[in-house]
Amino acid sequence: MLSAVTLLDDPADPDAIDRLADTLSALVSGVAGGLVGDAIIVVPREAPGVETVAEATGAVLVVHDGGAPFAAGAAHARRDWILCLEAGDVPAEGWIRTLDRFVGMAKADIGIGRLHRFAPLRTRLLARIEGVVGARGVRAGDVVRKEDLLGRSGRSGRLRIRTLNGRIDRS
Numbered sequence: 001m002l003s004a005v006t007l008l009d010d011p012a013d014p015d016a017i018d019r020l021a022d023t024l025s026a027l028v029s030g031v032a033g034g035l036v037g038d039a040i041i042v043v044p045r046e047a048p049g050v051e052t053v054a055e056a057t058g059a060v061l062v063v064h065d066g067g068a069p070f071a072a073g074a075a076h077a078r079r080d081w082i083l084c085l086e087a088g089d090v091p092a093e094g095w096i097r098t099l100d101r102f103v104g105m106a107k108a109d110i111g112i113g114r115l116h117r118f119a120p121l122r123t124r125l126l127a128r129i130e131g132v133v134g135a136r137g138v139r140a141g142d143v144v145r146k147e148d149l150l151g152r153s154g155r156s157g158r159l160r161i162r163t164l165n166g167r168i169d170r171s
Contacts, residue, residue: 001037002081002103004030005073006059009086011047019088021048022171024057030153033096035103036083039074055072070138074149082149086140089168091115099143100167111148111159116167117141141168 004015004027008020020041030036039059043050046063054061064072070084081103095115102113138144148159 001035001079002083002099003038003040003077003079003146004036005040005042005070005077005084006085006087006089007042007069007073007140008047008050009044011043011045011050012154016047016087017053019171023085023087023089024053030048030091030094030096030099031154033100035090035096035100038077042069042073046068051065061091068137070144070147071149071151074146079144080146082144082146084138084140084142085168088171089117089140090171092169095166098164102143102162102164106162109160110162111144112138112161113143113164114161115141115143115164118170119170121167136170 006020006023008016010016024039027036027039028154039057040062041050041054041059042062042064044064044066051061053059060076061074070082083099097112098115106113119168123139138149143164144159
């Protein structure tokens, strides 16, 4: 099982709650499939609408004060693996099987499983470089061990990436 950490950068945006709802509703199939054990929503500041959504869905709401938002969410996660998402991310069909297989069979030297996600050209180029040299941090669409995300694994430097067959769509 894994924990899903969803980042909502701008809770004041009029479409923010809709994007968050799209992501959380997509995770329901992961809960039913036995893959997703808990959900964490990370926001930069308190927002009443987000608090209501978190309470209604049983998600943990984390207000972070800067730094690494996925690590802030991972600190509250109950599972050993973290699925990092942004509000509006919707895993495409087959994601449950793909992530279940990755989590169950990932070798110790693999730090990140990366789902395909639409990104600007600069981000795609950086992702290709990270695929060769490893990544210093995570981004939305990554599955990472909690201990690596929190810096407790004892690994220093970059995490090795394995590109996964699944993809993340945007709502």
